[in-house]
Amino acid sequence: MAQQEDSLKKIISHCKEYGFIFPSSEIYDGLAAVYDYGQNGVELKNNIKEYWWKFMTRLHENIVGIDAAIFMHPKTWEASGHVSAFNDPLIDNRDSKKRYRADNLIEEYRDKLYAKIDKEVEKAAKRFGDKFNKEQFLSTNEHVLKTQAEIDELTARYDKALNSNDLEELRQIIIDKEIVCPISGTKNWTEVRQFNLMFQTKMGSVSDEQSTIYLRPETAQGIFVNYLNVQKTGRMKIPFGIAQIGKAFRNEIVARQFIFRMREFEQMEMQFFIKPGTEMRWFKYWKTMRRKWHEALGFGTDNYRFHDHEKLAHYANAATDIEFNFPMGFREVEGIHSRTDFDLGQHQKYSGKKIQYFDPEMNESYVPYVIETSIGLDRMFLSILSASYCEEEIKGDDGKTDKRVVLRIPPALAPVKVAVLPLVKKDGLPEIAEKLMKDLMYRFDCRYEEKDTIGKRYRRQDAIGTPFCVTVDYDTLKDNTVTVRYRDDMRQERIAIDKVADLVSANCDLNNILKHLADEDIALPEE
Ligand code: GAP
Numbered sequence: 001m002a003q004q005e006d007s008l009k010k011i012i013s014h015c016k017e018y019g020f021i022f023p024s025s026e027i028y029d030g031l032a033a034v035y036d037y038g039q040n041g042v043e044l045k046n047n048i049k050e051y052w053w054k055f056m057t058r059l060h061e062n063i064v065g066i067d068a069a070i071f072m073h074p075k076t077w078e079a080s081g082h083v084s085a086f087n088d089p090l091i092d093n094r095d096s097k098k099r100y101r102a103d104n105l106i107e108e109y110r111d112k113l114y115a116k117i118d119k120e121v122e123k124a125a126k127r128f129g130d131k132f133n134k135e136q137f138l139s140t141n142e143h144v145l146k147t148q149a150e151i152d153e154l155t156a157r158y159d160k161a162l163n164s165n166d167l168e169e170l171r172q173i174i175i176d177k178e179i180v181c182p183i184s185g186t187k188n189w190t191e192v193r194q195f196n197l198m199f200q201t202k203m204g205s206v207s208d209e210q211s212t213i214y215l216r217p218e219t220a221q222g223i224f225v226n227y228l229n230v231q232k233t234g235r236m237k238i239p240f241g242i243a244q245i246g247k248a249f250r251n252e253i254v255a256r257q258f259i260f261r262m263r264e265f266e267q268m269e270m271q272f273f274i275k276p277g278t279e280m281r282w283f284k285y286w287k288t289m290r291r292k293w294h295e296a297l298g299f300g301t302d303n304y305r306f307h308d309h310e311k312l313a314h315y316a317n318a319a320t321d322i323e324f325n326f327p328m329g330f331r332e333v334e335g336i337h338s339r340t341d342f343d344l345g346q347h348q349k350y351s352g353k354k355i356q357y358f359d360p361e362m363n364e365s366y367v368p369y370v371i372e373t374s375i376g377l378d379r380m381f382l383s384i385l386s387a388s389y390c391e392e393e394i395k396g397d398d399g400k401t402d403k404r405v406v407l408r409i410p411p412a413l414a415p416v417k418v419a420v421l422p423l424v425k426k427d428g429l430p431e432i433a434e435k436l437m438k439d440l441m442y443r444f445d446c447r448y449e450e451k452d453t454i455g456k457r458y459r460r461q462d463a464i465g466t467p468f469c470v471t472v473d474y475d476t477l478k479d480n481t482v483t484v485r486y487r488d489d490m491r492q493e494r495i496a497i498d499k500v501a502d503l504v505s506a507n508c509d510l511n512n513i514l515k516h517l518a519d520e521d522i523a524l525p526e527e
Contacts, residue, residue, distance in 0.1 A: 008327040011382075011389055012258050014405065018463050020044065020385070021259065033255025033263045040464050041381070043415035043445055045266075048380055049245055051413065051510060052268045055293055056243040059518050063241035063270060064234055068222025070247060074213050076221050077198065079350035080343060081314050086217060087194040089170055090253050093181035094188040101253050102170045102192045105179050106158050111329070113151050120144050162311045167192040197250045199263075215249035220372060222246070223271045224343045227368075228355055231273075238357055238368055239282065241272040245377070257328055259378040266377035273368040275359065276341065282371045283318050283338045284525045290336060290373050291322055292520065296513050297410050299387040305330060315342040322375075324383040333383050334375035341367040384409060388465060394490070396455070407465030408488060412510040416466045417444040418500070421457050423473040425450050433472040436482070436497060444504055462487055467508060470500055 015021040019038035023030035037045055057065050077083050089102040120143055125132045138144055154173070161169035171192045180187055199215040216222065223242045230242050245268045255261050274282050287306065295301050302325070309319040317340050321332040344367045348355040356365040388407045396402035411417065420437045422429035430450060437448045447466065449457050454471060461469050471483040481494045484503065495503065 005328075007386070007389075008258065010391075011327065011385055014389065014463070015041070015258075015385065020464075033252060033261065035259055035262065035378075040415040044384070044409065044413060044465075045377065045381055047413040047415070047510070048377060048384070049268065051513070052293075052375070052377075053243070053245065054510065054514055055517060056241070056268075056270055059514060060241065062236070062239060063243055063272075064230060064236070065243045065245075066223065066226055066230060067246065068219070068226060068244060070216050070249075071203065071213055072216060072221060072225065074211060075350050076225060076347075077214050077217075079346040080221050080224075081346070082198060082214075082217060083196070085314050086198060087196050088253050089167055089192045090195040091171065091174065091192045092190040093184055093186065094190060095186045096181050096184035098181060098183050099253055100181075102167075102174060103158075103162065104254060106154070106170070106173055106177070109177050109179050110151060110154055110158075113147050113154075116147050117144050120147075159310050167194070195251075195253055197252065199249050199251050216247075217250050218248050218374070219244050219246045219267045219269045220271060220374065221343070223269065224347055224370075227271075227273065227344060228353070231357065236273075238359065239272060239274045239278075241270050243268075243270040245269075257326075259382050260326065260328075260331065262378060267374060268377055268380075269372065269374045271339075272371040272373075273357070274371060275362075276366055276369045279338045279340070279369045279371060280318065281525055281527060283336065285522065286336050286371050286373050287320060288522055288525075290334060290375075292517060292522070294322060294324070294334075296517050297384070297413075299383075303387060307332070313337065315339045324379075324387075326383060327386050331379075333379045334373065337372045337374070339370040339372050341369050343370065344368060384413065404459055404462050406462040406487060409465035410513070411467040411508040412513055414465045414467055414508065415445060416447050416461070416464060417508045418468040418470060418504050419447045419449060419457070419461045419466050421448075421454060421469055421471045422450050423454060423471055427474070428477060429472050429474075432476055432497075436470065436472065436500065440501055440504070443501060444508065458485060458490075468500075468504055472497075 018040060020041035022036045022038055024034035024036050025031050053065065056063050090099060091102040091105070092099050120141060121134060121137060124137050124141070125134070154177070157169070157173060160166070161173065171189065174189060175187065178187060198217050200212050201215065202210040203213045204210040223244055226242070230236060231240070246266065247264060248267045249264050252261050252263055255263055259265075272282060272286065291304060291306070294304055305323050307321040307323050309321070312319055316337045318338040320336050322334040322336070323330040324333040344355045348367065355367060357368050358365045385407070388409045390406050390408055392404050392406060394402050394404050418440060420433050420440070422433040433448065433450070437446055440446045447461070449460070458469055465487070467487045469485040471485065473483065475494070476482055476497065480497050482497050482500065483492050484495055484500070485492045
């Protein structure tokens with residue numbers, strides 16, 4: 001656990017030091033759970049968006065994009081159920097005056113039980129060496145069985161309490177399990193209360209005429225209320241999808257773990273409209289599709305897993321999370337939900353407008369069902385940074401052992417693709433480097449650097465994940481070649497200066513990943 005916290009801390013400080021992410025309004029000591037993306041962060045973020053947008057809208061002929069406003073008619077949120085049901089269970093510790101999510105306290109307690117089992121397994125594996133049989137150990141070891149029984153009993157009780165919104169029972173679990181406040185160390189808990197996560201503001205300048213409106217807590221509703229507009233003007237035939245990238249806001253009770261849980265964040269959501277009765281097939285289809293999108297980045301399939309929901313949101317009849325192995329363990333990065341006709345049906349009811357699709361094949365009209373894919377851009381950003389962050393021991397220029405921090409970001413997503421570095425600031429080398437820079441900058445995000453030793457400049461580029469450094473030196477004057485230095489293995493090779501663009505393009509083109517994904521034909525599964 002301490003090691004995990006340590007690696008998250010390292011990533012946070014690296015993000016700040018190298019211009020990826022800063023605390024918001026830092027000169028005023030920051031604003032809790034709000035962050036600003038810096039010069040390198042914004043490039044990485046834009047590249048992630050491009051990867052998602054192109055995959056969704058270009059690789060799927062039947063998916064189009066929109067960009068809806070953040071402010072929406074307040075009835076939207078009554079219809080969607082957010083006014084009445086978008087709540088988290090809140091509990092305070094009377095001694096520390098700290099506020100927690102009751103469900104989080106219980107889940108953390110359960111995580112500790114799982115960690116206990118993992119430790120037993122680790123110890124036994126060490127003790128028995130090659131002879132160790134994990135399955136057998138898990139099903140026979142007395143300590144493991146006892147802990148597993150506690151987990152099962154707790155899970156059943158917890159799920160029941162959540163499903164029936166039984167706040168008293170949630171509190172009782174906290175009391176029974178003797179869960180203490182991490183700050184005060186006491187069990188002096190208040191009642192559990194529901195807390196609505198939507199931010200409110202007022203619209204209109206005259207106070208009598210002001211109306212309360214909300215900052216959207218998800219981008220999805222902007223898609224639902226535009227369903228008819230897009231379907232009609234785009235002459236869309238079911239099945240079809242609408243994709244959107246945009247900001248969402250939630251007044252999270254406990255916002256922590258850096259950009260994992262923020263109060264202002266960005267979502268990339270797609271609502272796929274389908275014929276009622278086909279939803280389980282499309283749900284499975286999008287589960288496979290979305291997982292492939294993640295895995296195509298090459299961080300290893302073991303770093304992802306599905307978590308199917310037992311407790312379903314008020315709008316869903318099936319839901320799963322794609323979880324990523326973050327420094328703090330496996331956590332949700334994307335949700336895939338079968339939302340039935342709940343949202344369109346509700347908007348039809350609240351607006352009084354008919355929101356239906358005439359199906360020419362069936363010769364009848366219906367309210368379409370929806371499969372939603374919803375990924376948090378900031379969480380995706382954190383997953384990429386945590387999988388890419390690497391500390392290595394290397395031999396320095398003087399032969400001594402040195403340390404380098406390298407971000408092994410997939411080249412297509414790297415904020416800077418190529419750095420152009422004249423070996424020295426004289427003898428015509430900067431002029432050649434500047435010319436090369438000018439040739440490259442239309443095609444790639446490039447950096448030009450002439451300050452410090454070449455070793456230091458390589459380290460700086462490693463730290464922001466630049467896949468290629470190109471050094472212009474005295475040999476360039478003679479034969480028009482440059483040294484290309486590869487980020488991952490630090491290999492160096494000489495190539496003709498006019499071949500640099502082709503090399504960078506061949507390795508950093510996002511289309512390579514997209515093409516690979518497009519070539520994998522994924523059929524709609526049978527029932
Ligand atoms: N439209 C469905 C929806 O919003 P969600 O599971 O609440 O579903 C979808 O959110 C995704 O948005 C999550 O998988 C997560 O990546 C991201 N997300 C949700 N709350 C977040 C927060 N407070 N900070 C950062 N990302 C968040």
